[in-house]
Amino acid sequence: GAVVSQHPSRVICKSGTSVKIECRSLDFQATTMFWYRQFPKKSLMLMATSNEGSKATYEQGVEKDKFLINHASLTLSTLTVTSAHPEDSSFYICSAAVFASYEQYFGPGTRLTVT
Amino acid sequence: ELKVEQNPLFLSMQEGKNYTIYCNYSTTSDRLYWYRQDPGKSLESLFVLLSNGAVKQEGRLMASLDTKARLSTLHITAAVHDLSATYFCAVDRQGAQKLVFGQGTRLTINP
Numbered sequence: 001g002a003v004v005s006q007h008p009s010r011v012i013c014k015s016g017t018s019v020k021i022e023c024r025s026l027d028f029q030a031t032t033m034f035w036y037r038q039f040p041k042k043s044l045m046l047m048a049t050s051n052e053g054s055k056a057t058y059e060q061g062v063e064k065d066k067f068l069i070n071h072a073s074l075t076l077s078t079l080t081v082t083s084a085h086p087e088d089s090s091f092y093i094c095s096a097a098v099f100a101s102y103e104q105y106f107g108p109g110t111r112l113t114v115t
Numbered sequence: 116e117l118k119v120e121q122n123p124l125f126l127s128m129q130e131g132k133n134y135t136i137y138c139n140y141s142t143t144s145d146r147l148y149w150y151r152q153d154p155g156k157s158l159e160s161l162f163v164l165l166s167n168g169a170v171k172q173e174g175r176l177m178a179s180l181d182t183k184a185r186l187s188t189l190h191i192t193a194a195v196h197d198l199s200a201t202y203f204c205a206v207d208r209q210g211a212q213k214l215v216f217g218q219g220t221r222l223t224i225n226p
Contacts (some may be wrong), residue, residue, distance in 0.1 A: 041221075
């Protein structure tokens with residue numbers, strides 16, 4: 001149980017375009033989803049927290065207009081990177097959690113390359 | 116601001132040896148997580164430590180938590196090559212499930 005999927009697993013896009021990444025909890029309802037990014041050989045940095053039906057909470061330094069997060073249902077959150085630039089190239093990982101639970105379940109990650 | 120620091124950042128060891136990875140954090144927290152990451156992959160949960168003095172073991176890995184010292188350790192016993200990976204500790208910021216990760220320890224186990 002507690003499986004989280006992400007789609008796509010890899011994406012290459014051109015500078016200036018937008019790309020959407022989906023995060024789904026497959027066998028449970030996630031009250032909260034988290035989005036992290038990881039640069040090569042670096043640690044994970046929390047970008048934002050999203051709760052179903054409400055606006056996402058962004059970490060300091062993360063541009064909310066650039067990284068649009070939507071948590072439309074208890075099983076789906078999306079991250080849209082708008083007007084992508086090469087410096088947005090990174091590994092994006094989502095996780096999902098259930099309210100009042102200490103456990104987070106991580107997705108397999110999406111590798112974004114902006115050319 | 117919560118800071119999480121791991122030591123060492125790189126560790127190369129021989130099979131059969133024992134070693135410990137340390138994770139220090141700067142502010143009070145009662146939840147500490149250990150994860151494993153293989154190259155190009157996402158995180159695999161290893162342990163969740165929820166209270167002072169908690170100790171958990173799985174195979175050749177054992178994790179412990181001292182909340183008073185703000186220190187967790189991940190001990191590797193009789194290392195085998197399959198344990199080569201990057202290990203992250205993470206601390207729950209304010210109990211809000213917002214994880215702050217350490218820098219990661221890249222472990223290489225040589226035959």
